[in-house]
Amino acid sequence: MVRTITVEPPREAADVSFTGHIEAQDQASLAFRVSGRLAERTVGVGTSVREGDVVARLDPENELNELRSARAALVSAQGLLRTAENQLQRQSHLLERNVTTRADFEAAEQGRTAAQAQVDAAQARVRSAEDVVGFTTLKADAPGLVTRVGAEPGEVVAAGRMIVQLARREGRDAVFEVPADAVRTLPPDARVHVALSSDPSVTVNGRVREVAPQADPVTRTFRVRVGLSEPPQSFRLGTAVSGAIRGSESSGTAIPATALTRRGQDTGVWIVDPKSLTVSMRKLDVLSADPAEALIQKGLALGDIVVTAGASLLKEGQHVRLAGTEPR
Secondary structure, eight states, X not given: OBEEEEOOSXXXXXXXXXXXXXXXXXXXXXXXXXXXXXXXXXXXTTOEEOTTOEEEEEOOHHHHHHHHHHHHHHHHHHHHHHHHXXXXXXXXXXXXXXXXXXXXHHHHHHHHHHHHHHHHXXXXXXHHHHHXXXXXXXXXXXXXXXXXXXXXXXXXXXXXXXXXXXXXXSOEEEEEEEEHHHHHHOOTTOEEEEEESSOTTOEEEEEEEEEOSSOOTTTOEEEEEEEESSOOTTOOTTOEEEEEEXXXXXXXXXXXXXXXXXXXXXXXXXXXXTTTOBEEEEEOEEEEEOSSEEEEEESOOTTOEEEEESGGGOOTTOBOOBTTOSOO
């Protein structure tokens, strides 16, 4: 015996509205990879930059000294290598005339190998020093707009400290702080109508791109990012906007949560055939679910008989009795 319900027409959800602001879809904090004194910052808040533009420089004197030292060590190692090669060549000629010993020849050969290793190490130190000198210049890695600066010329900055925050130009997001109950009703890939708070006639459509996995500890709201499709120029960074999800676009069929059954990665319900009184599993697309109720986006038809109690004991094709229909 099982308990069942009959699927009724889909219920239209209420409209959901919230306020937020515009942010860049992708923001990067540019920082130096080495520590030093900031000698120059060539951009400020609001500056538009292109890829490869220099945004800041460190005082490179210490790094240049290291590079000069590495290059001098390389010249010295190359001189030792030439001496070792000449010595090996002389020992080779002497060995051919049986004037020197095999041991002296092998010692000269080993000396040349050691000198070559010292040259290779010195060359690696030069390349490393050149890289460090390059790290004293900070460049934009993509076109964008400077939204924040983190240091002024003359300051000593640590490696990794944010010098310039860059909002990339690839896209814009509308960011909203949404209450938990509204987040639960958000359908996957929900379409949001976003309008300027100062001029509601200027609108653009977007899709929910990201929902924060954890609520803000103070406001207990979830941050929702909505990717905007081709926003107009008036949707500038920081602009106040309002967002709305139409209830008709998030409607679904409501059934008790106890009816849901999981099989591996799929979620479904048991459907009763009214003629044969046998059950079959049907896979569903679940819009949202809580301990009491589930909202189904796809998979149920009007008039379907859904098992709501006793589903865990059923198997495909099993005969059932419906509660309330047994003879008295």
